Amino acid sequence: MVWKILSSITALCLAGSAFFAFDNSKKVKIEKELLARAETNQQQLLDRKKEGEEAQERKKAQLAQIEKDRDQAKEDVVKVSAEAQEKEAALALLKTNLEQVSQQVSVLDAKIKDAGDIKGLIAQIEALKKDQLAAEGEVANKEQALSQAQNKLAELKGAVASYEATEERVRKGVVEADFSARVSGVFDEWGFVVLNKGNNGGVFANALLEVKRGKDVIAKLKVKNVEPLISVADVVKGSLVEGNVIRSGDMVVATADQPALPNGGPSTIKPPAPDSGTTPSTPDSMPTTPPAASDPFGAPAMGGAAPAAPASDPFGAAPAAPAMDGAAPAVPASDPFGAAPAAPPAGGATPAPASDPFK
Numbered sequence: 383m384v385w386k387i388l389s390s391i392t393a394l395c396l397a398g399s400a401f402f403a404f405d406n407s408k409k410v411k412i413e414k415e416l417l418a419r420a421e422t423n424q425q426q427l428l429d430r431k432k433e434g435e436e437a438q439e440r441k442k443a444q445l446a447q448i449e450k451d452r453d454q455a456k457e458d459v460v461k462v463s464a465e466a467q468e469k470e471a472a473l474a475l476l477k478t479n480l481e482q483v484s485q486q487v488s489v490l491d492a493k494i495k496d497a498g499d500i501k502g503l504i505a506q507i508e509a510l511k512k513d514q515l516a517a518e519g520e521v522a523n524k525e526q527a528l529s530q531a532q533n534k535l536a537e538l539k540g541a542v543a544s545y546e547a548t549e550e551r552v553r554k555g556v557v558e559a560d561f562s563a564r565v566s567g568v569f570d571e572w573g574f575v576v577l578n579k580g581n582n583g584g585v586f587a588n589a590l591l592e593v594k595r596g597k598d599v600i601a602k603l604k605v606k607n608v609e610p611l612i613s614v615a616d617v618v619k620g621s622l623v624e625g626n627v628i629r630s631g632d633m634v635v636a637t638a639d640q641p642a643l644p645n646g647g648p649s650t651i652k653p654p655a656p657d658s659g660t661t662p663s664t665p666d667s668m669p670t671t672p673p674a675a676s677d678p679f680g681a682p683a684m685g686g687a688a689p690a691a692p693a694s695d696p697f698g699a700a701p702a703a704p705a706m707d708g709a710a711p712a713v714p715a716s717d718p719f720g721a722a723p724a725a726p727p728a729g730g731a732t733p734a735p736a737s738d739p740f741k
Contacts, residue, residue: 555588555605563634565593566612568627575603575628577613585613590637593628600626602637 494500551557561584567576575593579585587608593601602621607614617628 552586555586555590557586557589557591557636558584559636561585561591561636563591565628565630565632565634568630570627573619574606574614574616577605577615577634580609580611580613582610590639591615591634592637594633594635595626598623600632601628603634 563577563579563583563585565575566578569575577585577591585605585608587605589605591603591605592599593603600623602618603615604618605613605615615634622628
């Protein structure tokens with residue numbers, strides 16, 4: 383019996399346990415559902431919170447932009463106010479100027495009414511302008527003529543200075559430092575030579591010259607007579623180097639010890655060239671026509687060559703036979719005035735043969 387009672391109690395306990403287990407399982411299921419809902423709600427709240435924060439950031443940025451726009455608007459208002467004041471001041475100035483211009487127009491209208499014939503005044507003004515242009519052209523012509531006259535005066539002053547320098551050289555017998563000529567005739571018995579240049583070639587009376595053979599000076603000359611194309615120079619006594627004779631073709635140059643000019647040396651100013659078709663004047667007022675063929679000193683040959691040696695004694699001696707190859711004339715056998723033949727140079731040297739003047 384007891385076991386029945388125990389079995390009944392056990393069955394009752396099992397039934398109670400099953401009931402409580404079923405009830406608990408329903409409660410657990412409900413709790414799980416509630417937990418899932420709570421988690422879902424929590425996630426939704428988090429999402430809403432994030433959206434709210436983002437919206438708050440956007441609102442803050444919009445607020446900052448609105449404040450910035452407000453400040454810019456304030457600045458624009460200040461600037462526009464200043465510009466409005468400037469415009470008002472400019473408008474007031476324009477009104478003042480307009481009043482002044484109106485007054486000037488009124489004055490001009492009054493003057494126009496007082497002036498009368500405007501066209502006549504304009505014609506007078508045009509005539510005065512033409513007269514002014516004509517006067518300006520005349521002034522320009524006068525200025526040009528004055529400039530030309532000044533240039534001509536400067537040229538004349540230069541020519542005067544050149545001629546004064548030339549006159550000084552002529553007076554002192556100073557030739558150019560680079561002067562050179564050739565001996566075209568030698569007359570040992572009478573102590574002079576003939577040069578192939580005259581005053582047209584820069585030779586002046588009393589000029590001191592040197593005869594050079596190579597680099598050596600063999601004699602000194604002093605110009606005695608000058609013509610346009612030739613000149614005669616005396617051999618300075620004692621200047622002929624012993625053992626040498628002057629020959630045709632020897633080089634003649636300016637001496638190193640010629641007189642000094644006021645400027646400290648020989649002038650290098652060249653006188654202006656004469657006008658075409660005129661004959662240059664000579665310092666000594668000598669004839670400008672070339673010497674005749676019978677000139678005792680011989681005119682220079684055409685083309686600038688040295689003149690041929692005279693064919694006869696310049697003072698009337700019997701004509702000598704012409705030398706071959708343009709050599710210097712043979713020394714006359716006797717003085718045309720009856721003097722004895724010249725003695726040979728000291729030292730026993732004899733003149734070179736007349737047929738070759740350079741040996």
